[in-house]
Amino acid sequence: MLIVIPKENQHGETRVAASPETVKKLVKQGHQVRVQANAGLAATWQDSDYLTAGASISEDITSLYSGAALILKVQAPNTQEIALYPEHAALVSLFDIHRYPHLGLLAAKQIDAYALELIPRITRGQSMDVLSSQANIAGYRAVLLATHYFPRFMPMLMTAAGSVKPARVLILGAGVAGLQAIATAKRLGAVVEVFDVRPATREQVESLGAKFVEVELSSEEQAALAHTGGYAKEMSDDYRQRQSELIAQQAAQADIIISTALIPGKAAPILLTAATVARMKAGSVIIDMAVSHGGNCPLSQTDQVVMSDNGVSIVGQSNLAALMPTDASSMFARNVLTFLALLSDKEAHYAPQQDDEIIQATRVCHAGSIYFASASATPATQASATQSSQASAVPATADAITA
Template structure:
């Protein structure tokens, strides 16, 4: 196949869908790889590095897509990219499918589109789980971003001028992003407390040195707290009231809050309302990883830093993984390489394994027909969370 790797055009998107490492493997498998010039510049990959790996360099998108059979992207194409896409090609990317507006245009070109965020949470899909790989990066970067705005030390320090108390970090959500945030905050010397609706996450939290805080659950609530795929699900109104009280109490004690909770296909739950923010300490920091889905704090704004009236700093960065573009691209490209094994035959020709449950879950459209949301397999796949930033349970 001729595989095209375009430069990402979404503002703030610095990742790229292939690296010299993965391109070498694609070429070894018999593919031809063409990369748009400067596609990897923000991920510390030069055009020279790509050519040394065996890729062709296209000076502009029109040259990139000519004859391409497979397109690998980080983000789904925007409106102005659609006219350049070759008809009947295959496209693999993160679509944010619940909000993507251009599926009809892809169908008109008979493009076979695959949404990587819909990869089901099953054991054999772990090596292609882009949400987890990118959430891991986002959780790490969230803690570092918090230290940028927090006006005090993170660890306890004993100095000649006196003792500095350690920061108290509250993490809402013990998914991939949350667990990495726990580990990073502990390395920096903070006291870490963690809330998650799923009691089963306690062991993971405590193994990383965090203190697990929870709302008392009855048996029915315990059964309802986690979906079959391991993701948190929306809870009852009574539970939400008890949860709100607990989080409010802990938030007022915290110096830093890292919030990651999202519900697939819905607005993110409000966990840190304005009343809670008004009771927090001046100089405390909230990092809202769910800002792109509406935010866990109603005061957060996408890609903005907001200071509340009482001096709480609320950071709403919508794409934290992109801030570590080199490693984020490396992991994403490896995930893609594994996924491609399901799109080709033994000779490397495009031949999707349509009976495979991963392909069934991720395939949005094929031969001009929209498939997403029309069959049980796709509906099930759509329940996986959107996170790039991943979610409370990404």
């Protein structure tokens, strides 16, 4: 089948959905691959690299999609892109599916769409898990970004001019991004403390040399958290009050806070209130990794650095993985390559394994029907689907405490 790799056009997106490495493997499997000119340039790959791997290069956006059986993207398409797609094509991408408003347009063109963030957390899905691979990069980059704005050293130093205390780093959320942030901050010599709503993460946190900070749970709360499948969940008002008090105490002592908390399908929980920020030390830094979903701090602004009245830098970088486009694209492309094994047969035809649990979990559009109730879908875009479409909600499995 013909696989098309377009250039990402979302502001600030530097990644690409296929690398020369994965293109070479796709061609070896019998696929044709067409890459839009300069699609990989921001990730340091020239068109010549893709040509060497066996792809063709398309300079013309209108002919790029001609005959395409499968389109691979990092970010979900906008309306202008969808208008260019051929009917009955397939699309594999990240969607931010709980907020994506254009499923109706895809269904109207009979496009099979697969949302990569819905890959279930099962052993077989690990090699396809783009959320984990990208969160790993984001957690690493978040710590380096914090050092840029932090006006002191990270490690303890003994010098002729006197000693320097190590920085204290507080990480909110021990998912993939949080765990990588722990490891990175520890390598830089910081003292690291970690808060997570899930007590089960304690062992992982402590194995990395960090101190686990937790709210004391009632038996009912412990039972509720035991059945979340590894994801965070929304807690009671009483728990949130206790959580807020604990985080405020820890934040007042912290030099750097890396905040990663997300809840699937909901706005990011507020963990760092304005009052908490007001208690923090001048010169301290907050990296709000949840800013694209409303932020864990109400003072955060998307893709901006805000300075609070008391001298706290609040960094709202919405796409940390895109700051490391080469490795991020390489890892994303490998995840996608593994996923594509479920979409094609031995003759390299588009043949999705319809009864496979990963396909069923990620398929959001198929044969004119919508299989995910997107919260942001407007009546107009939903109505544009075929009259036979029957939207049915799929269990939310987007990443949680990983940003």
